[in-house]
Amino acid sequence: MKTKVNQVKTWLNENRGRGAKLLQLMVQENSTRGNESGAQAIVIEKCRQLGLELDIWEIGDEDLKNHPAFSCDRHNFEGNPNVVAVLKGTGGGKSIILNGHIDVVPVGDSKNWTHDPFSGHIEDGKLYGRGATDMKGGSAALLLAIESLIKTGIKLKGDVIFQSVIEEESGGAGTLAAVLRGYHADGAIIPEPTNMKIFPKQQGSMWFRIKVKGRAAHGGTRYEGVSAIEKSVRVIERLQQLEKDRNARITDPLFNSIPIPIPINIGKINSGEWPSSVPDLAFIEGRMGVAPDETIPSAKEEMENSLQELNQTDEWFRENPLQIEWFGGRWIPGSLESDHRLIKELSASFQEIIGEVPVIEASPWGTDGGILSSVGNTPVVVFGPGITETAHDANEHIVLEDLYVASEIIALTIMKWCGVSN
Template sequence: MLYMSDIERRVLEKIDEAAIVKTASELIEIPSITGDESKAQRRIAKIMEGIGMEADVWEIDIPEVRKHPDFSMGVDRKEGLGVVGALRAGKGKSLILNGHIDVVSPGDEKNWSVPPWKGTVKDGMLYGRGSVDMKGGLSCAINAVKAVIDSGVPFKGNVFIESVVGEEDGGIGALATALRGYKADGAIVVEPTELKVAPTQAGSHVFKITVKGHSAHACVREEGVSALEKFMPIYNALMSLEKTRNAAVNDPLYSRYRLPIPLNLGVVKCGNWPSSVPEELVLEGRYGIGVDEDVSSAHRAFEKAVADAVASDAWLRGHPPIVEWRGGQFTPVRTPTDHPIVKMVADAYEDTTGSPAVYEGMTYGSDMRHIVRVGKTPSVLFGPGDVRLCHRPDEHLPISELVTATKTLARAILRFCK
């Protein structure tokens, strides 16, 4: 049987589906590709003020944040704005609702059936770049707090909505927000989890490998050394490493994934002319790291796999490839499943839907690590949408999930902030 107190009933009656879609659509319509988020940040600050929150807006001191050991950034940005909305109501517990405003490029817009920079409603779905990742989740957080304010119910705690930049390339916004002093008794990161309760996130570190060859005219290609051909034993070694590492993962929160810590080769640049033997290959990729795995040990396993491949080839031994760790470095993190913030979100979801909460670990990296590690705030991932539908054309999510997430967050605020 669903539980609902009178106070919760009053708050949930203030949640408006149309308003949730409107807020999300308004944010979708402001392009905020990683590194260029300031316009969207200023708008969301106005939205926060419009519902009755205090808005803290500041220019991130990038050189200062860069000094922190957890700093990583893959985009050469000129500026970044931090935005935190606050509802301060008393001396009860405090709760952070965190979401990132930056999105990835829509790519070739011809591949979309709808305009990427417009919130389009079709067949019960909301489409647009960022609808899933994660302007939809930010809209849920805003509308959950708005419902609490509009209901006028007694409220003793403090709620903060963090809208952060730069999550996609390393999390400078969340790190800067934690360094500004924002921490709480608990946090919910509204990443797309399909409304599953996720107390863990795997790690992912970006790497770069440079392989040298020796150029020659293609008509006498055997007199050159192809960097592409010399990369192949390294490729095979990395694919074997991925298989071995994933076979060793034995965490029930990742039981449905064949590759809970995938190794992805994302960008390959090779050669400079069709009729020339390629003299250099540069690869950039993403290396998955297990939730409880030591990062240094994971790096060593990767570097050893490359070194073993190099040792088997005379050219590579004489011209060893360069391995670099650069760009986004997402450290894994875990909050115990029985922690109050995790159980509270699960209970709030169950009382909202009448269905048992599903616990699952997320295979992607997120800003949860900065909130836990730097902000010293126990955290959980919970939000609408499926990660499989973001970073691709026609990104979309069910409007019903937006509503369910908003109701769950509203209950969480009331129950946690006492």
């Protein structure tokens, strides 16, 4: 085994450029929602070259849409498939799912980017672009790990099921579709950008939209109206208080070093049509974090009650109650015991490659891990090379060294988990 591990490590060290090149090609394909096909084509070609068993399909059948965990406001999946590629084991070993999402969030204000958001520009050992960190870098690390095993002639006992899914950023319909298509395993690694930390627990989350009513008036007599913007400030303050209250209850040591374990993010506000009219309507959209030991319905109820309280205490809201809608994205929280064998073997591999004990924390965001574990009954750990802080930000980037090191750690973990035939 030691010789084989060394062969893999040597191959990976000699073929780092392949990982960088693959990631660059993936980043250069804009795969924002509805545009995933170009990046998937790069993945498909790579899997074909590796000789994996490919399963490529457009999601969106009735089974998926009727599933209780389906949470998605997208209607058209045509031309933007899910991809699963299997490296069959020789038998007798544990199987593993390696799951990455291909979709990326919008680029934001492109003026804030130094390079084109889809340049894949490499400078000082970093690769730049939307998705570099979240999480094409993770997927490239998975593919590089698989390639190293194949190229060094390792025969695994258990199956390796590589998944490149769509829709993670909007609620996990891609991974849910893969689960419903029958893909389960004894364990799963999702290389989301964890800064090389290991996350046995994943925060859940869901999106909300709050409708705030005002009363229109001419801006010159604004005292005759009620500003939906001013009332929205009250709602924002209420959400900030709710976030504070909810986080004060978190005692899990895995959250110890996280400033706000389960944030409530206010991501959008739109109000008003005319500078000199008092706005009569505002929409606030955001994302509510859900603790790993909490359920989605109980978190929703807490926010609904909090807004209900505001409806009762504020004179205007008493007559014009706030309305909340849960729409679009929803990520089920996930939780694996910290002493699960998958965590242990990943940690051991980490220590073997890096020479340090890994940081084990709870994830600050939802991942597809909740669906894999709660619907797919697959134990999940989240661990990847990307930089948490640059995810969703301008100038998103990844440190290529981390990608290579993550590939080594993952390759080693796969060997231990799936077992190697002689």
